[in-house]
Amino acid sequence: MKTIQHWIDGAFTPAGSTRTAPVWNPATGERQAEVLLAERADVDAAVSAAARAFDSWGDSSLTKRTRVMFTLRELLVKHEDELARIIAAEHGKVIEDAKGEIVRGREIVEFACGITSALKGDYSDQVSSDIDSFSYRQPLGVVGGITPFNFPIMVPLWMHPIAIACGNTFVLKPSERDPSASNFVAELYAEAGLPGGVFNVVHGDKTAVDGLLENADVAAVSFVGSTPIAKYVHERATARGKRVQALGGAKNHAVVLPDADLDFAADQLTAAAYGSAGQRCMAVSAAVAVGDAGDALVPVLEKKARAIKVGPGDDPASEMGPVITAQARDRVANYVAGGAGQGARVVVDGRDLTVDGHEDGFFVGPSLIDHVKPGMGVYDDEVFGPLLVVVRSSSVEEAIALINANPYGNGTAVFTSDGEAARRFHRGVKVGMVGVNVPIPVPMSHYSFGGWKDSLFGEKHIHGPEGVDFYTRAKVITSRWPHVNRSVEAALNFPTAH
Ligand code: NAD
Secondary structure, three states: OEEEOEEEOOEEEOOOOOOEEEEEEOOOOEEEEEEEOOOHHHHHHHHHHHHHHHHHHOOOOHHHHHHHHHHHHHHHHHOHHHHHHHHHHHHOOOHHHHHHHHHHHHHHHHHHHOHHHHOOOEEEEEEEOOEEEEEEEEEOOEEEEEOOOOOOOHHHHHHHHHHHHOOOEEEEEOOOOOOHHHHHHHHHHHHOOOOOOOEEEOOOOHHHHHHHHHOOOEEEEEEEOOHHHHHHHHHHHHHOOOEEEEEOOOOEEEEEOOOOOHHHHHHHHHHHHHHHHHOOOOOEEEEEEEOOHHHHHHHHHHHHHHHOOEOOOOOOOOOEOOOOOHHHHHHHHHHHHHHHHOOOEEEEOHHHOOOOOOOOOOOOOOEEEEOOOOOOHHHHOOOOOOEEEEEEEOOHHHHHHHHHHOOEEOEEEEEOOOHHHHHHHHHHOOOOEEEEOOOOOOOOOOOOEOOEEOOEEOOOOEOHHHHHHHOEEEEEEEEEOHHHOOOOOOOOOOOOOO
């Protein structure tokens, strides 16, 4: 069986330890590979390689860095099909969905190709007599990235192209459940001319994560994953003086007002709830039907959920694949049972699904549960599967209050034909990313991505302009060349402009 290795200092490197974890094929339920689980020494070796590489990469020209990004972008285009197959085989999502995440990730590389503009400093002539001031930003050093299973290429691409284009070196600890896409990207970087040690991949679990959080040579950590781990990473790394951005989980509400085009809204909600089997941090998991919208909306949602073709990701006929593990499948099934037990109405029950020829795969069908209320587990928790709940609400204000009472604040959306109500909604919700008739409002690469409340710990959102700020620090220079004007005398008082 194939063993997936670390990529350290520009080459595949066997682990110092022999610990491994299985990598499943979620569509068949078969173990398809083993991935090495790094020990502290493996992480330290990767960080040392990155620290050595920083000496020259941190000093390399912007032209050299952007050339690597332009070439990487071309290689990501060239290998799109192969990458999509790797993602589908380990994650389970359908090929076209995998291509979607490759494209959205590639857009971050395109942003990094223009890092020259993002890194332009300021210059002020003559701030005092014969004194000029200017500022620029410099890289931090070694940056660590820790990423979740659900976007095995896009989420790491939110981080490393920007960090590296800014002059940092990078150690990625991807999800151990679908590790191969990261190794593929490491090889593409090498082909693009990135020097060894600038981008490293260590596979592993908590031991590897703790190794990054505790290594004194790691200057900053970007994390994306579930809220409890995001909180842990933020606390542990900030306590060691590191800069941290830790993006957590979500419960994304889509509010449907009675004046919305209900068929359009139902279509959008169906795609956003069940696409990628609901395993997206921006998936819509709660529809909030205002007034009499609910009675009209639920039958349309039911029809659309029942029509979804569930099957293996590599079958072009499949619209939705399996979930990531057998445990994830059982968790979703338990939430359906819990909702029913707490008095909600199960409209579509995904527990009964079987996929012919894939009886051992981790499949669970789309579920739709109506009349759900806060206090029920299926509403309060992030289920992270193909399960949409419908909550009834009497007004936009009540819907906004419901969203604001939720501990998460990643994404939300409103469906309406009333511009004034939409404006009231997007101004009133305590959520980082808001869609107006757009169900998954993931910002484009030239904006930054991030939630509020328990969906993000730290000050900076990820990628875009805030990503550049996160991976660099500012320097301001105040400069005088005394031979130009020697008449200025130094005084012991605090200097003021003159
Ligand atoms: P996860 O939190 O289990 O794992 C994320 C990373 O943390 C992985 O690399 C994993 O190896 C590591 N990890 C797991 N347990 C750990 C522990 N005890 N100590 C240290 N490290 C640990 O998340 P997941 O299941 O891979 O991904 C799904 C979650 O990620 C969902 O909650 C989803 O909402 C969230 N997510 C959020 C965003 C966002 O932008 N906010 C994006 C994608 C996914």
